[in-house]
Amino acid sequence: MDLRFTDEELAFREEVREFFRTSLPDPIRRRMIEGHHPSKDDLVTWSRILNAKGWAVPHWPVEWGGTGWSPVKQYIFRDELQQAPAPEPLAFGVSMVGPVIYTFGNDDQKRRFLPRIANLDDWWCQGFSEPGAGSDLASLKTTAKRDGDHYIVNGQKTWTTLAQHADWIFCLARTDSAVKKQEGISFLLIDMKTPGITVRPIQTIDGGHEVNEVFLDDVRVPVENLVGQENKGWDYAKFLLGNERVGIARIGISKARLKRVRELASLERVGDVPLIEIPRFREKLAAVEVELKALEMTQLRVVAAEGRREKGKPDPASSILKIKGSEIQQATTELLMEVVGPFALPYQPEEEGRNEPTDGPDWASTIAPTYFNWRKISIYGGSNEIQKNIIAKAILGF
Template structure:
């Protein structure tokens, strides 16, 4: 038992650290650190910058750009990227549809899609949730009926993140309405330019536009856009959701946010006392740091175990990381609210695009409340924390 990393591991970490902090475009990192949303163009620039250096899809099969890294190398890659405020490559592309196509797709699909997915030449969005199918995803009703050389797709998807930027959508659709819910689902790739697709924005409580409804009205989808076998889509969806085991804890992101909170808490004052010197604030902050340190080690325990894990099979311990990681990320947004105090109140969406007139209060206060509001989502998406508890109760506790 030894918590120390090997010389090779440290060298790898330092190489990642150097790259992300010194070579990656500074303006994008700064914007992310300030809590502002990146534009489509910035996200594409970021991913292409990484992809050109072999750092967009290191976890893919080597034939398609993977690096065959150890689990600890992948951990350092993610941790250093998060700590440097470098935006992660688009998860719908690199963690979701990419690995599904690489594993279950045919050769034509691999050649056509994988290089473009890695380089964000094609932007995918995810068509899983429906108005009536959230946590109970297998109840989904969007249908795909064979009609000659294509499927005819009808229905509605929702919570579709960044559909407004997307070129394609990967969808779970019902191809056999007579089968059991999990057995009649297929995995389709659909061009967003297809006639019959309508995207309607959903404004979230932070005032932002990240998610959308996507309507399908007699949308023609070529049969060749089916991934894997018809009616096996549920297996691919489970594979997809189990693919990312440790990154979801976002320990690196929380570490970086705590650094920023300390920096800003040294600027804000209450009377002649800096917020950072207020014992009550300091103890709240230290308590979150302790939970984060514990989570970091829990994550490293899962990483160490991955050597023994089966690829593509979800480790139920990752549900622990999701629960705790989301709670800690949310706690950091509350700490930032504590730091800026009353200047969390003014609604100033201009912070996203630049100020035309002076901000009310310090400019760094403007994103505090929107971030706090927005980050409530992280204990809801990707399987709510309650669904994660169901998974642990069944898979780990045997209840």
């Protein structure tokens, strides 16, 4: 298998790289390099720049704003986006609910929602996990009972990322409790302004407000907001999770992080010697770089085989990419913690209007929060333990 890029693909990479170099606003680029979370305004601004270029949803069908790029060009685009580094388009819209709508939704839903997702006119969040129904998602207890032209939804969702910003939530709810648990679930689109919805913040270990609890009390959802068929939501959820894992290795992000490690390790000194020249540190850095290169080769093999795979069928190799990709991302944060040393200790939250001087270098304040926050990477998108079970069943035949 020849994994080298063609001349056309190399020219495309240069085109994409130049666009990111000239079109990504400098303040957003700087915040991304320094490890800050992009704000809502950052994401909206950048998504609309991409959409104006026609690149907001490159993997979608052409009739709904897609580019028609080959899998290789989509890979190159994602890799350059992450290395820029630029904010990735809001995944809950472009990678999750958007593909569900254009694959299983009706024409009215496609016309209503897809253009607004591409331009980030609507901010979406994901209503899947519940207390007691995380990895075992089919055990969810949120119910949706038909009442004329509406469903009455009651239940609780948790770990709902960025729900504080959301205009809409896509939700799994039980519509039939008399059948096997996977067979009685439906996929609903719910306006977050509907009476009966309450969002409560959950403070994460890094002191941030990224995730939330969402309570639904007698929420009336029009039947027209049901995606596909009633009680088929589990099939749509599996399709969505397969899409969520596309690119989950985030190789470009790890490349950008390792570049940042080298840059900062050249500034920090151990005695009279820059940290980057300390043999033990160089060995650790090189080991992660080698693993990342091996992962990139594996990702390219998956991309090369994509055209031969049965359409709509998830590739179990995505589980391998997810496991190793998350481990490498976490390893990059460990290297940054070693670079920052004792200046990782002070708690220095990102607060608007905060004017006290930071302890240590200006770049130090985000490293420890990122390290703690990224412990989640091996859990979301299907925990690594679950991914190993998928590999054992789908690839090894156990």
